[in-house]
Amino acid sequence: MKFCSNCASPVSLSVPPGDHLPRFVCANCGTIHYENPRIIAGCVIEHEGKILLCKRAIEPRHGFWTIPAGFMENGESVQQAAAREAMEEALAHVRIGSLLAVVNVLRAHQVHIMFRATLTQPSFGIGPESLESQLYAEAEIPWPELAFLSVEFALRRYLDDRAKGREQLHFRDIDWRDGKPVMTDGDSQ
Amino acid sequence: MKFCSNCASPVSLSVPPGDHLPRFVCANCGTIHYENPRIIAGCVIEHEGKILLCKRAIEPRHGFWTIPAGFMENGESVQQAAAREAMEEALAHVRIGSLLAVVNVLRAHQVHIMFRATLTQPSFGIGPESLESQLYAEAEIPWPELAFLSVEFALRRYLDDRAKGREQLHFRDIDWRDGKPVMTDGDSQ
Ligand SMILES: [Zn+2]
Ligand SMILES: [Zn+2]
Incomplete structure (x- = not known):
């Protein structure tokens, strides 16, 4: 400024x-x-046991996979922002469920707020900010090609909770020191 | 702009x-x-069964009671912001606990994120943005003199959960139409 x-x-x-x-x-x-920090709202979308991921058509992390997520806008709720991103990036109508993760991304001045979600219609597509959209079974998730550390965190906690038949809320701080991420987890609830 | x-x-x-x-x-x-929307971080602080409230020395809502809460700053986590506000407004050292409430305040372009907290030292005081600080038993909380609808929501849910021996997370949207608040609750989790 x-x-x-x-x-x-x-x-x-x-x-x-x-x-x-x-x-x-x-x-x-x-x-x-x-x-002030900005909110990134997103959701892990499950359909028939698989997870919907999008390959990014924009920077940062062009060509890497992510859950639908983006900057919350004035006049909408966090939940509405997460659902809007699902529509914009994957042409997916979703029902937003429980809160999955709150990740403080300290150097970026961002708070990533991610929900669980399901498709309300069994269809999806490729939005203008995506190169591809695809449903991945757990064993096929392209972990090394995920776009962001917060997305990996949300996906791992989602799948771990699902295996245990529960829906918890998970906290993580991501900082960056000497060129390496430093991650600190809070208590899940 | x-x-x-x-x-x-x-x-x-x-x-x-x-x-x-x-x-x-x-x-x-x-x-x-x-x-983009800004985050207000705050906490409901309990000590010896009572709740710590501050009387506001600043606008908006000068002279009304609130839990410690304020704008999250760049470079801190939501939890750190909530703890910092407790120190600034009530000179209180707190341990941040579970997430209590996420309130979308749509017209204000704010998301209020409130945690449960406890005092780590049995002392508190009056910060520069407060006129008074006081521990209130549940029956003595000055409900008509609370500063914000989101604060009332957080306090009521806190006390209701406490009575039931649980710690849930609660969601509310607050909008404003024809001069009146319109409130919509999400599922608690
Ligand atoms: Zn210019
Ligand atoms: Zn000027």
Whole structure:
């Protein structure tokens, strides 16, 4: 951020009175420009025992596989965002179920919120942000070709819970140090 | 938003190619300025059977009671944000427990994420954003003087679960139509 979105004057980083973190502040009009984490909403979609994955047609991670997931928009719920992403990426009508995972992706300033879901119609397709969509049996999931660590986490916990006949909620923090991911799990519930 | 934060040119609302929603777009440098929901992180803190509430010293809802809660910051987890708010508003060291509530506050473009928590030290105080802090027994909670609908929801579900000896996760959407709140609950889990 270089300029004030309210008055077009240059902004500078400083800690506002009563605050404890540096913000982009406009000396001309006084506006404080806060920046906050964004929510990625997604869902693990099961149909006839298989999991629906999409091959990404966009960066980052073009050509890798993911569950439908993307930035939550203003005016929708997290659940609606997850269902919308299923429609956009896989042309899939889904029923959103229980909450599966909350993953803090610290360096990216993101919180990934993933639900369980099922198809409400036995059809799906390839949305504009996908190269392919495919139902994978558990033994066929392309683990080395998954796009994101949070997606691998959600899928592994989903399948582990399914094998145990339960639906738990799982927490993980993903940080990045010296070029390597550092992952810390919270208690499941 | 009136001006581009990257180049100071005026922005205008338009739907970018491949997108489906209007965004603030800069015709000069091409930057698309996305706006997304923000996370409010908070916690219901129990100590010796009582609930810790703070009377707000700031707007909105100055003078009303709330659980510690506030905007999540970049670089922290949702759980860290909830614990930080407990420290800032009530000078309370807390241990964050299970996830209590996820509330979509649609018109405010916010998702309220509230955890259960306990004091790790038997002391608390009055932070700069609070007028008072107080432990309330269940029968003494000032329900008509609570600051936010999401706080009332979290407290009622917390106490109901406690009475039943369980810790569930609860979902609610809060929208606003014709000047009145419209609330829709999801399945608890
Ligand atoms: Zn300004
Ligand atoms: Zn620009």
